[in-house]
Amino acid sequence: xxxxxxxxxxxxxxxxxxxxxxxxxxxxxxxxxxxxxxxxxxxxxxxxxxxxxxxxxxxxxxxxxxxxxxxxxxxxxxxxxxxxxxxxxxxxxxxxxxxxxxxxxxxxxxxxxxxxxxxxxxxxxxxxxxxxxxxxxxxxxxxxxxxxxxxxxxxxxxxxxxxxxxxxxxxxxxxxxxxxxxxxxxxxxxxxxxxxxxxxxxxxxxxxxxxxxxxxxxxxxxxxxxxxxxxxxxxxxxxxxxxxxxxxxxxxxxxxxxxxxxxxxxxxxxxxxxxxxxxxxxxxxxxxxxxxxxxxxxxxxxxxxxxxxxxxxxxxxxxxxxxxxxxxxxxxxxxxxxxxxxxxxxxxxxxxxxxxxxxxxxxxxxxxxxxxxxxxxxxxxxxxxxxxxxxxxxxxxxxxxxxxxxxxxxxxxxxxxxxxxxxxx
Amino acid sequence: xxxxxxxxxxxxxxxxxxxxxxxxxxxxxxxxxxxxxxxxxxxxxxxxxxxxxxxxxxxxxxxxxxxxxxxxxxxxxxxxxxxxxxxxxxxxxxxxxxxxxxxxxxxxxxxxxxxxxxxxxxxxxxxxxxxxxxxxxxxxxxxxxxxxxxxxxxxxxxxxxxxxxxxxxxxxxxxxxxxxxxxxxxxxxxxxxxxxxxxxxxxxxxxxxxxxxxxxxxxxxxxxxxxxxxxxxxxxxxxxxxxxxxxxxxxxxxxxxxxxxxxxxxxxxxxxxxxxxxxxxxxxxxxxxxxxxxxxxxxxxxxxxxxxxxxxxxxxxxxxxxxxxxxxxxxxxxxxxxxxxxxxxxxxxxxxxxxxxxxxxxxxxxxxxxxxxx
Numbered sequence: 001x002x003x004x005x006x007x008x009x010x011x012x013x014x015x016x017x018x019x020x021x022x023x024x025x026x027x028x029x030x031x032x033x034x035x036x037x038x039x040x041x042x043x044x045x046x047x048x049x050x051x052x053x054x055x056x057x058x059x060x061x062x063x064x065x066x067x068x069x070x071x072x073x074x075x076x077x078x079x080x081x082x083x084x085x086x087x088x089x090x091x092x093x094x095x096x097x098x099x100x101x102x103x104x105x106x107x108x109x110x111x112x113x114x115x116x117x118x119x120x121x122x123x124x125x126x127x128x129x130x131x132x133x134x135x136x137x138x139x140x141x142x143x144x145x146x147x148x149x150x151x152x153x154x155x156x157x158x159x160x161x162x163x164x165x166x167x168x169x170x171x172x173x174x175x176x177x178x179x180x181x182x183x184x185x186x187x188x189x190x191x192x193x194x195x196x197x198x199x200x201x202x203x204x205x206x207x208x209x210x211x212x213x214x215x216x217x218x219x220x221x222x223x224x225x226x227x228x229x230x231x232x233x234x235x236x237x238x239x240x241x242x243x244x245x246x247x248x249x250x251x252x253x254x255x256x257x258x259x260x261x262x263x264x265x266x267x268x269x270x271x272x273x274x275x276x277x278x279x280x281x282x283x284x285x286x287x288x289x290x291x292x293x294x295x296x297x298x299x300x301x302x303x304x305x306x307x308x309x310x311x312x313x314x315x316x317x318x319x320x321x322x323x324x325x326x327x328x329x330x331x332x333x334x335x336x337x338x339x340x341x342x343x344x345x346x347x348x349x350x351x352x353x354x355x356x357x358x359x360x361x362x363x364x365x366x367x368x369x370x371x372x373x374x375x376x377x378x379x380x381x382x383x384x385x386x387x388x389x390x391x392x393x394x395x396x397x398x399x400x401x402x403x404x405x406x407x408x409x410x411x412x413x414x415x416x417x418x419x420x421x422x423x424x425x
Numbered sequence: 426x427x428x429x430x431x432x433x434x435x436x437x438x439x440x441x442x443x444x445x446x447x448x449x450x451x452x453x454x455x456x457x458x459x460x461x462x463x464x465x466x467x468x469x470x471x472x473x474x475x476x477x478x479x480x481x482x483x484x485x486x487x488x489x490x491x492x493x494x495x496x497x498x499x500x501x502x503x504x505x506x507x508x509x510x511x512x513x514x515x516x517x518x519x520x521x522x523x524x525x526x527x528x529x530x531x532x533x534x535x536x537x538x539x540x541x542x543x544x545x546x547x548x549x550x551x552x553x554x555x556x557x558x559x560x561x562x563x564x565x566x567x568x569x570x571x572x573x574x575x576x577x578x579x580x581x582x583x584x585x586x587x588x589x590x591x592x593x594x595x596x597x598x599x600x601x602x603x604x605x606x607x608x609x610x611x612x613x614x615x616x617x618x619x620x621x622x623x624x625x626x627x628x629x630x631x632x633x634x635x636x637x638x639x640x641x642x643x644x645x646x647x648x649x650x651x652x653x654x655x656x657x658x659x660x661x662x663x664x665x666x667x668x669x670x671x672x673x674x675x676x677x678x679x680x681x682x683x684x685x686x687x688x689x690x691x692x693x694x695x696x697x698x699x700x701x702x703x704x705x706x707x708x709x710x711x712x713x714x715x716x717x718x719x720x721x722x723x724x725x726x727x728x729x730x731x732x733x734x735x736x737x738x739x740x741x742x743x744x745x746x747x748x749x750x751x752x753x754x755x756x757x758x759x760x761x762x763x764x765x766x767x768x769x770x771x772x773x774x775x776x777x778x779x780x781x782x783x784x785x786x787x788x789x790x791x792x793x794x795x796x797x798x799x
Binding site for chain 2: 108110117139144147151161167374377379380385
């Protein structure tokens with residue numbers, strides 16, 4: 001029997017994405033083909049979320065940031081990230097999360113906590129998130145989620161498992177987190193009655209390995225000057241990872257992007273004809289106004305060949321044994337956005353920054369400091385030193401990456417244009 | 426000056442006469458930021474384990490040059506003092522990922538300061554067998570690092586002696602907590618905090634000896650009456666007894682706490698019956714009263730808080746947090762939800778590390794005490 005569920009924001013997003021699909025041209029360009037596949041993927045995921053919540057034919061498992069979805073898919077449970085709407089709603093309505101942040105602040109959560117906590121708590125208290133049967137959190141990537149998930153668990157009171165992500169990146173760290181993946185499998189088996197199907201897991205990982213190989217090619221192609229694709233595509237890929245990794249449609253997205261990037265690089269075509277500057281955007285994208293990336297490219301001729309959120313150099317996962325698969329997924333989680341650069345010592349960030357600046361021939365660095373990212377802000381002095389050492393101008397400013405405060409878009413554009421005009425008159 | 430006065434004075438500054446004498450004798454001091462660092466191991470190498478504080482810091486100009494205004498003021502004040510040379514007496518510094526703010530002090534310290542021994546312990550964020558194995562490996566690495574630096578072998582014998590001494594410190598301090606259960610406690614919350622701080626800033630053997638004298642002095646005191654309400658104070662790092670003095674000067678009586686210069690540091694002892702001292706230390710530190718950095722352990726923390734409310738006959742709870750501290754921002758929210766359910770009023774105070782705006786603080790506490798009196 002169908003349950004009555006209250007998921008208005010999920011329905012709103014589906015409607016928005018369906019309108020966007022209807023607005024696509026009949027003969028889409030290669031980039032538009034990617035947009036179409038991404039929109040369809042997101043619609044499918046959101047519809048499936050609503051269906052499972054209503055039908056109750058699969059357990060809904062809330063999972064913490066950076067956990068790879070393949071384990072859930074192999075066990076036929078519906079994985080749902082409580083931060084799902086945080087990333088998607090601002091694209092539809094830039095100040096959409098403010099209402100939920102106010103609810104959370106109204107019950108006592110401090111205003112300077114990350115929107116990841118305030119927004120999600122506000123949505124949870126408003127009853128607009130699908131009720132989970134189980135909850136698995138990690139310590140990735142920061143304190144906000146370490147405490148946020150503890151708060152959500154106190155409210156939800158469902159079976160809960162906390163996974164500890166290690167601080168380092170040695171083999172013993174990956175082995176430790178691989179064992180945490182085993183604990184996750186045991187927990188899921190115990191509480192869902194389902195058994196892990198390692199053959200199915202192998203299939204899923206081999207599919208996402210294909211996507212990863214394509215992604216590594218895309219990263220190589222983005223080194224070309226002019227950069228073949230817009231920065232917005234980098235952000236889109238992260239949503240793809242959250243919703244379609246391990247599925248053929250996810251791989252198809254990457255194949256389309258790779259093929260188009262290859263053709264564009266071969267033809268010398270870039271997102272702009274002549275790049276004025278190449279920027280390493282080394283913090284979160286501005287989810288409340290991704291148009292800033294388009295504006296930088298089209299108006300300022302400043303491209304972003306690579307950003308922190310998308311940068312990883314993971315090799316495909318070894319699928320020969322269950323242990324190698326779980327360890328590989330563990331390693332992939334530790335290389336997920338924000339986790340890779342910010343979960344450990346500052347060197348994780350600065351080493352990647354130096355490498356990206358060199359490999360992608362970046363002229364300057366932008367640190368758009370999300371207010372919630374205290375661990376990134378704690379590194380800002382050392383990041384500044386690093387930029388001096390590699391002779392790259394650095395722009396640092398603070399911003400709420402998820403919520404459009406009044407005037408924030410304009411103020412951000414002013415800072416960026418002043419910076420770019422200063423270093424490249 | 427009574428022994429109590431001599432010891433509580435230690436909390437007023439970074440240096441103190443006991444520490445100075447220790448250094449003058451050619452001995453070494455190793456600083457650490459968090460109660461998850463096993464002080465037994467530092468003690469066993471022959472160094473004084475010194476818990477880092479930022480008392481007396483009045484500005485953060487230099488600290489802000491590497492951290493940011495989004496980082497908590499304790500870390501910025503601490504780093505500021507470090508840049509000004511206040512911690513030049515340290516032979517070593519041990520960091521750990523207590524929180525997103527403290528782990529960055531270590532990164533900056535390692536890059537910019539010249540402390541001879543610098544080590545990071547990757548303390549897990551969960552308890553459980555896998556985490557215990559990890560923690561054990563990490564403290565063995567700390568032990569080896571200290572051995573290599575100081576040229577001293579940390580034998581099991583030395584570790585067992587260290588455990589005994591540190592346990593004695595904890596047991597002596599716990600006796601203070603027993604006295605605070607009385608209707609007329611003979612010691613204030615501010616004095617208790619000062620003594621716990623002193624235990625982390627002077628040679629432990631000396632502290633233990635002096636503490637026995639303190640307990641005799643306190644037992645002879647008349648207890649305090651005329652207070653308006655019995656309070657429990659819950660907080661992240663609080664290294665200034667002056668904060669509790671403000672509360673107590675307006676009529677609050679701080680009889681219980683959940684502080685890292687308090688119960689979280691001293692409540693649990695190392696089991697001396699466990700043969701392997703490293704195993705014993707691991708068990709203690711992984712099973713001790715946790716703080717909100719430890720995931721999945723809130724139920725145990727809130728049970729301790731509720732038990733303390735009963736045992737100490739607490740009328741009201743004051744939760745504080747440092748601005749920008751997410752862990753305690755979230756923890757305080759959960760604590761207030763739970764204390765509401767058992768009918769205990771809870772006041773949440775946001776503060777900076779430096780004790781400022783005392784007038785405002787007094788007003789808020791006075792108002793809270795009036796509510797409790799009703």
